[in-house]
Amino acid sequence: MEANKTNFTIDLIHRDSPLSPLYNSSATPYELMKRAALRSYSRANFFHSSMYIDDKQYVSSLTEYKGEYFIEIYIGSPPATFLVIADTGSSLIWVKCSQDYKSHDFNPQGSSTYDTIPYNSEFCKALRNINIGDANTCKYDRQSYKDGSYTSGILSKDTFHLNSTSSGSHPFPGVVFGCSKEHHIYQKNSQVQGFVGLGAGVLSFVSQLKSHIESKFSYCLLPIGSRKTNKMRFGVGETIYGVEVVSTPLVLRDPSSRYYLSLQSISIGGKRTITSQIQGNIIIDSGTALTMLHSTLYNSLEAIVKEAIGGIPIEDPPKEFKLCYKAKSIKVDDLPKMVFHFDGADIHLESAHTFMKYHTHVICMTIVPNDKLSIFGSMTQVNFLVEFDLQNEKVSFAEVDCTTM
Numbered sequence: 001m002e003a004n005k006t007n008f009t010i011d012l013i014h015r016d017s018p019l020s021p022l023y024n025s026s027a028t029p030y031e032l033m034k035r036a037a038l039r040s041y042s043r044a045n046f047f048h049s050s051m052y053i054d055d056k057q058y059v060s061s062l063t064e065y066k067g068e069y070f071i072e073i074y075i076g077s078p079p080a081t082f083l084v085i086a087d088t089g090s091s092l093i094w095v096k097c098s099q100d101y102k103s104h105d106f107n108p109q110g111s112s113t114y115d116t117i118p119y120n121s122e123f124c125k126a127l128r129n130i131n132i133g134d135a136n137t138c139k140y141d142r143q144s145y146k147d148g149s150y151t152s153g154i155l156s157k158d159t160f161h162l163n164s165t166s167s168g169s170h171p172f173p174g175v176v177f178g179c180s181k182e183h184h185i186y187q188k189n190s191q192v193q194g195f196v197g198l199g200a201g202v203l204s205f206v207s208q209l210k211s212h213i214e215s216k217f218s219y220c221l222l223p224i225g226s227r228k229t230n231k232m233r234f235g236v237g238e239t240i241y242g243v244e245v246v247s248t249p250l251v252l253r254d255p256s257s258r259y260y261l262s263l264q265s266i267s268i269g270g271k272r273t274i275t276s277q278i279q280g281n282i283i284i285d286s287g288t289a290l291t292m293l294h295s296t297l298y299n300s301l302e303a304i305v306k307e308a309i310g311g312i313p314i315e316d317p318p319k320e321f322k323l324c325y326k327a328k329s330i331k332v333d334d335l336p337k338m339v340f341h342f343d344g345a346d347i348h349l350e351s352a353h354t355f356m357k358y359h360t361h362v363i364c365m366t367i368v369p370n371d372k373l374s375i376f377g378s379m380t381q382v383n384f385l386v387e388f389d390l391q392n393e394k395v396s397f398a399e400v401d402c403t404t405m
Contacts, residue, residue, distance in 0.1 A: 006212050007235030008164035009405075012086060012219055013070040018227055020070060021083065021191040030359050032225050036289035037320035037366075039068070040377065043288045047089065047258070048372040068287045068378065069230065073196060074161035074169070075177075076111030082193045086232065088286045088388075091201030091257040092127070094178030095194035097153060104193050108156065108179060117155040123176045124155055126202045140178060153180040165231070175208055199257030200250075200390055207390070209234070215390035219286060220402035221382050223352070231405040246345035247396040250388070251280030259284050259388065261376065261395060262343040266301050268308050268336045273300035279343075282374040284386075284395060290320075291354070291377040292370035298322075305365065308336040317364060324364040327357065335363070340380070347397055353380045 013019045016032050067085035074081055075095065082095050082104075098105040108114045116137040117123050124130055124138035133139040138155035160175040180194070197204045198217065206217055213235035220231050251260040260280035266273045274297060282293075293301065302323055306313065309330060317324035335351035356379070358364040366379050385405075387396040 005214065005235065006170060007233070008162065008167055008170050009231050009233045010071055010162055011165060012221075012230035012232040013072075014222070014224070014226070014230060015068055015070065016225060017229065019229060029225055029357070033356055033358055034318075034320065036068075036224055040288045040290040040292070040375075041320070043089075043285070044292055044370055044373060044375060047283070047375075067192060068289065070192065071196060071232065072163065074163070075106055076158050077113040078111075079159070079161050080106060080110070082106065083191060084194045084196050085192060086196050086198060086286075088198045089258055089283070089288075090195060091197035091199040091204035091207070092178055093175065093194070093196050093203065093205055094153065094180050097179040097181055104191070106179065106193075108158075111158055113173065114156060114158045117157055117176055121155075123203060127155065153178050155179075162234075172209055172212065175205070176203060197257065200252050200259065201257040204257065206234075206388070210390070216387065218385055218387035220385050220400065220405045221286065221378055222402050223382050224289065224379070226403075228403050230402065245396055245398045246347070247394045248342040248345035250390070250393045250395050252393065253280055259395065263297075263374070263376070264341045264343060266297070267339045267341065268304050271304045271307070272341075273297055273304065282376050284376045284381075286378050286381065286386075288375045288377040289366070289379050290375075291367045291380050292373070292375045293367060294374055295369040295371050297374070298367065298369035301367065302365075305336060309334050314362065318358060318362070320368075321358065321364040321366075322368050324358065324362050327361050327363050330363065340376070345397065347380075347384075348399070349380055353382060 011019070015022045016027065017023060069086045070083050071086045072081060073084055084095065096105045097108060119132045119136050119138045121138065127140045129141040131139045131141065133154060139152070140155060141152040155176065156179040157174050157176045159171055159173045161169045161171050163169050198206055201207060206215060217232065217234045222228055222230050248261055251262060253260060261282055261284050262279045263276065263282045265275045276297065305323065309325065311325060311329050314324045314326060332351070335355045337351060338349045338354055340347040340349065354366055355363055356366050383400060383402050385398045385400045389396065
């Protein structure tokens with residue numbers, strides 16, 4: 001029997017917003033930007049290192065990736081509440097588990113709908129480092145991280161609930177997730193209890209709910225430091241809208257947990273960077289604040305940015321950035337608008353998408369070089385409704401005011 005189709009919207013909580021347990025009301029915009037930039041580099045390094053493990057799913061580490069966005073999920077019968085990282089760059093869902101009723105941990109014995117996943121299942125085979133556990137269960141392990149952190153556990157299933165902003169709770173029985181029985185997190189943060197992978201892999205939340213939501217979800221992101229709440233939408237009926245909607249093919253490749261697009265070039269006015277014909281050459285990721293480009297494309301972009309702005313850049317910019325100017329040496333109107341030319345879709349970006357006042361006296365471009373991989377980051381996605389349609393293998397963009405979502 002066909003599953004019931006549904007659509008709903010949930011809150012997507014930025015780590016630095018008032019709804020976040022990590023919120024620091026005394027943090028300055030400069031401090032928020034600095035931390036976001038540093039997390040971007042950590043995120044990119046983790047992506048790069050994990051690409052060489054193998055082509056199967058891996059367990060994301062809370063130490064390696066402390067998260068940009070959180071959501072609340074409810075697991076079990078009766079449901080228990082968990083704050084987890086919502087991650088478009090991974091697929092496995094996992095939460096901290098224990099059987100001694102530790103605060104913030106999921107207790108399998110306390111849920112009447114909990115069960116384990118057998119070792120010979122397709123879900124188990126999608127993981128790396130698996131072993132047969134008691135009663136033919138699927139045990140997963142993770143090689144230790146450089147800082148000594150690790151996580152391992154039992155692949156399980158239970159009923160998940162998500163609370164819509166308008167239509168109450170939506171239950172989804174039999175969602176497969178990792179019940180992390182052992183985890184050593186070097187930098188402990190007991191308030192963040194796991195991950196919900198939103199990638200394209202078989203174990204992701206989106207893939208498991210595809211019969212309900214037609215493999216479709218979208219989000220609308222606000223600027224860093226906004227006091228309003230970002231939104232994430234799932235399902236049929238949540239059709240993307242706006243003055244103009246543009247779409248580009250979604251390139252799915254190993255590892256299947258990530259979303260790749262094809263960036264052909266970038267233009268400012270009538271000047272365009274060098275052109276790339278490589279398909280799937282950039283990851284679109286909500287968990288990386290900065291946008292990162294291979295140095296050949298970045299250098300081409302930097303040249304036309306400098307020409308458009310004029311003036312003299314800072315010789316020794318903050319280490320997180322490559323191109324910065326003294327704020328008093330340029331006018332805001334001097335900062336150029338850019339167009340990112342993807343395969344079949346031109347994304348028009350205001351200067352607020354690509355430049356930010358890093359300090360009272362410094363303005364920096366939030367696009368940086370990275371020869372390991374290219375990432376279309378979250379700052380360039382602000383005030384766009386971004387829809388991932390896995391069924392039709394495309395990503396769509398519509399410029400909107402995300403505060404009205």
